[in-house]
Amino acid sequence: MTLLLFLSFLGLLSSCWGGILPAQVPQVSPLFSPHACNQSLVLTMVDITLQDINKDQKEGYILRLNRVVDAQENRQGGPDSIFYLTFDVLETSCHVLSKKNWKNCETRNLHELVYGRCKALFYVNPTRRILYPSAYNCTIRPISKRNVHMMCPDCPFPVQANYSDPSVFQAVSESLAKYNKEVAVGKKLCFFQVTRASTQWVVGPAYFVEYLVTEGPCTEGQQHLKPVVDAEPVGLCKGSLTDSRALLEKFISVSCEFFETQPTVAPESQPTESQNGQQPACPTTASLQETKGTVQFLNDVDDRKDKDHQEKQSLPPIPVQMDSTSGKPIYLPPHIRTFVLSKDLPMVFPFPEGSRSPECPGPAENANPLILPP
Numbered sequence: 068m069t070l071l072l073f074l075s076f077l078g079l080l081s082s083c084w085g086g087i088l089p090a091q092v093p094q095v096s097p098l099f100s101p102h103a104c105n106q107s108l109v110l111t112m113v114d115i116t117l118q119d120i121n122k123d124q125k126e127g128y129i130l131r132l133n134r135v136v137d138a139q140e141n142r143q144g145g146p147d148s149i150f151y152l153t154f155d156v157l158e159t160s161c162h163v164l165s166k167k168n169w170k171n172c173e174t175r176n177l178h179e180l181v182y183g184r185c186k187a188l189f190y191v192n193p194t195r196r197i198l199y200p201s202a203y204n205c206t207i208r209p210i211s212k213r214n215v216h217m218m219c220p221d222c223p224f225p226v227q228a229n230y231s232d233p234s235v236f237q238a239v240s241e242s243l244a245k246y247n248k249e250v251a252v253g254k255k256l257c258f259f260q261v262t263r264a265s266t267q268w269v270v271g272p273a274y275f276v277e278y279l280v281t282e283g284p285c286t287e288g289q290q291h292l293k294p295v296v297d298a299e300p301v302g303l304c305k306g307s308l309t310d311s312r313a314l315l316e317k318f319i320s321v322s323c324e325f326f327e328t329q330p331t332v333a334p335e336s337q338p339t340e341s342q343n344g345q346q347p348a349c350p351t352t353a354s355l356q357e358t359k360g361t362v363q364f365l366n367d368v369d370d371r372k373d374k375d376h377q378e379k380q381s382l383p384p385i386p387v388q389m390d391s392t393s394g395k396p397i398y399l400p401p402h403i404r405t406f407v408l409s410k411d412l413p414m415v416f417p418f419p420e421g422s423r424s425p426e427c428p429g430p431a432e433n434a435n436p437l438i439l440p441p
């Protein structure tokens with residue numbers, strides 16, 4: 068069956084590309100050799116790819132490796148090969164604009180996790196010592212609210228990160244006001260964008276918000292949280308507002324963390340809650356920017372119309388599109404291409420669905436079945 072598919076694929080290739088490729092389709096082996104998911108070369112390739120993914124994003128949070136799911140190598144005669152990598156990721160609490168290394172970012176608590184899967188094409192040329200992530204695509208989705216609720220009825224649950232929501236607005240404006248009054252000396256921080264919001268009943272309704280801030284002076288209407296659109300975000304603040312009805316009192320907490328690349332004006336935050344140790348961000352190499360892929364965000368499975376998977380209590384698979392480059396030579400940018408001796412670059416095949424190495428999937432950092440897609 069696989070062979071048949073491959074032959075028809077070759078047929079397709081020669082008919083579509085007959086005019087471009089040499090008359091004889093090279094007798095390349097369609098065979099993929101599976102690699103162990105705990106192999107150090109595989110982990111290195113995944114690390115490099117994940118750094119690229121995080122570096123490319125303009126919004127959202129840094130993704131961290133949860134487990135390697137599959138690694139298949141395809142060689143086509145030359146010294147070079149293409150690895151087809153599949154790995155699962157978890158969202159961390161570091162914003163992508165912090166440019167931190169994912170290894171220095173902790174994943175979120177289970178009830179607020181966002182999990183997903185990435186696929187990537189990775190070019191390896193051992194003789195020239197080239198390791199190059201050529202393309203990737205990831206799909207992520209939040210943990211099912213329904214499952215979280217069954218497991219932990221009192222856990223905070225996510226609400227839309229929308230500053231027009233009066234409760235979200237209030238939590239942002241009051242926590243930012245507290246920061247500006249008590250911590251930021253001299254300069255003010257201005258609201259830029261809400262990135263996350265959740266709510267929980269404590270002694271009254273509590274709202275937890277995360278939002279990007281810019282440096283002041285803030286534009287007119289800042290008291291109405293008019294976003295400063297033409298400014299660059301300089302940091303991420305995490306705030307909360309708990310309205311205790313019984314005590315007729317409001318509890319506000321706030322902490323802000325500034326991005327490495329930006330000059331910090333305000334002193335490091337006074338964390339009202341314990342914060343992760345701040346490790347230095349890894350210097351990112353200046354990149355010749357080309358789009359290698361996307362991170363797609365899916366809604367909670369509970370919001371889906373078909374209730375099939377909910378009935379079965381099983382996690383639906385996470386679709387990751389990875390096919391646009393099939394049938395073409397692998398893409399390498401000119402500065403990498405010049406180091407490759409062979410005239411023809413290896414071709415890309417459809418992502419292998421074949422048998423994995425017995426050492427795959429590799430061990431998961433967080434092995435909760437609610438976040439491990441099949």
Ligand SMILES: *[C@@H]1O[C@H](CO)[C@@H](O)[C@H](O)[C@H]1NC(C)=O
Nearest residue numbers: 103104105106107108425426
């Ligand atoms: C990978 O896992 C296998 C099986 O658990 C183990 O025998 C092997 O030593 C591991 N290899 C590495 C490089 O960790």
Ligand SMILES: *[C@@H]1O[C@H](CO)[C@@H](O)[C@H](O)[C@H]1NC(C)=O
Nearest residue numbers: 227228229230231232233235
């Ligand atoms: C945000 O909330 C307001 C009011 O509740 C609503 O009109 C608006 O469509 C929401 N924005 C988004 C992006 O959902």
Ligand SMILES: *[C@@H]1O[C@H](CO)[C@@H](O)[C@H](O)[C@H]1NC(C)=O
Nearest residue numbers: 202204361388389390391392
């Ligand atoms: C990645 O996904 C996007 C759509 O989200 C698609 O346009 C693109 O071709 C995909 N990349 C690959 C290499 O398949």
